Amino acid sequence: MSTSLFNLQRDHIAHLQHAYAEILADQKLDSLAIYSGHASTHFADDHAPPFQTYGHLMHWVGLADVQHSWLIIQPEKRPQLYLYAPADFWHLPTQLPEEPWVTEFDIHLCSDKIAPPLTGKTAVIGDIGRLTSGAQLASKADVQPEPVITALDELRLFKTPYEIACLREANRLAIAGHQAAQAAFMGASAELDIQLAYLGASRQRESNVPYQNIIGLNAHAGVLHYQHYDLSAPKQRYSLLVDAGRRFRGYCADITRTYVGPDAPSVFGELVTAMQGLKDALVKDVAPDVSFVSLHEQMHQQLGEILVANNLFKGTANQAVTEGITRAFCPHGLGHSLGLQVHDVAGLRHPDGTPAPAPEQHPALRLTRTLRPGMVITIEPGLYFIHMLLAPLRNTDLPINWQLVDQLAPCGGIRIEDNVVVTESGFANLTP
Numbered sequence: 001m002s003t004s005l006f007n008l009q010r011d012h013i014a015h016l017q018h019a020y021a022e023i024l025a026d027q028k029l030d031s032l033a034i035y036s037g038h039a040s041t042h043f044a045d046d047h048a049p050p051f052q053t054y055g056h057l058m059h060w061v062g063l064a065d066v067q068h069s070w071l072i073i074q075p076e077k078r079p080q081l082y083l084y085a086p087a088d089f090w091h092l093p094t095q096l097p098e099e100p101w102v103t104e105f106d107i108h109l110c111s112d113k114i115a116p117p118l119t120g121k122t123a124v125i126g127d128i129g130r131l132t133s134g135a136q137l138a139s140k141a142d143v144q145p146e147p148v149i150t151a152l153d154e155l156r157l158f159k160t161p162y163e164i165a166c167l168r169e170a171n172r173l174a175i176a177g178h179q180a181a182q183a184a185f186m187g188a189s190a191e192l193d194i195q196l197a198y199l200g201a202s203r204q205r206e207s208n209v210p211y212q213n214i215i216g217l218n219a220h221a222g223v224l225h226y227q228h229y230d231l232s233a234p235k236q237r238y239s240l241l242v243d244a245g246r247r248f249r250g251y252c253a254d255i256t257r258t259y260v261g262p263d264a265p266s267v268f269g270e271l272v273t274a275m276q277g278l279k280d281a282l283v284k285d286v287a288p289d290v291s292f293v294s295l296h297e298q299m300h301q302q303l304g305e306i307l308v309a310n311n312l313f314k315g316t317a318n319q320a321v322t323e324g325i326t327r328a329f330c331p332h333g334l335g336h337s338l339g340l341q342v343h344d345v346a347g348l349r350h351p352d353g354t355p356a357p358a359p360e361q362h363p364a365l366r367l368t369r370t371l372r373p374g375m376v377i378t379i380e381p382g383l384y385f386i387h388m389l390l391a392p393l394r395n396t397d398l399p400i401n402w403q404l405v406d407q408l409a410p411c412g413g414i415r416i417e418d419n420v421v422v423t424e425s426g427f428a429n430l431t432p
């Protein structure tokens, strides 16, 4: 571990100690017990799907796979971690990383699944619904108090320098995967082989990815969360969309790239270049006090201009926006907060914790905040040829160039996604 990351993590822990003490004092609590959660096995089976530690516990320890464990926070006291470490010859025993948080905590290795020791006025947060001790805990403590969770979510929205360093490293590791995926595409690989190339180069197994990688060839690039990997390569290669990440110390990269295949019409290559330009322009507009909803609307305006400039729409850019045409070509939001969760917490709240839902016209937008230094967000404009969304427009007299739409449909779509931190003076792009 580099000395700078070591020191940054120590500062991060000190920051959490201070912030939690304030939140507990505000809520008149003596202690907070955070449960890691645990995986459930499939019905009538003894195997479980991949698991992710509850974000508020991961915030302290950066471990994405802690289960059956408790963290107790009390102001002015060392954090107490009750880490489940069974005597188990089936698995490798729990090992602690060589990181400064370990020396800042009292760590109790527990061979059993314990109930946490609660003292004073206590709140309990985490997924305790399936714990046999759940009802007993609820009788002794305030369970999932909303003001506490809202305050902790708000704390997570603003990343410390340590967290930004982790997100930057997650990006660096993910980009190696993206380069390998591009090379595999140039070598005419199938989706599964592109996925395997990505995992190998980004040094991770599939169960550790922060979200299921989207590897879409041709029309699959237009399926927003395409969830399969074809085993054989298509005969024609129009396009590849790769939306794939990597965790580092719990923190997630979320990066998308779109590549042009040898069989694509030339206009598709021009659209990819235009969308890269749009992504770059929107990244440059990231700064403190910018409204993310306005930035999202700006994406639609510029998408309208791209549709007009590339002869997909024969009206004006304004008309493309006001008639909802850009929304049919891009139904998702411009981006979201990024951190320990890919779609991180507190994106749809005001700073005081009251709800700030997505605007009615843009229901998929996951971030409605005014940007502030320390926020980390994605910027991911898209342009897709999705039959289900475009079909209703065919029966109108809107001047959409259907011949060109049909020619581009086998290319699926385009998304370009970078991870960006809001700084005091503007932005820093974490995606190399």
Ligand code: GLY
Pocket: 211, 243, 254, 336, 342, 380, 417
């Ligand atoms: N990878 C999911 C997203 O971009 O939001």
Ligand code: MN
Pocket: 254, 335, 336, 378, 380, 417
């Ligand atoms: Mn994203």
Ligand code: MN
Pocket: 243, 244, 254, 255, 256, 417
């Ligand atoms: Mn993504």
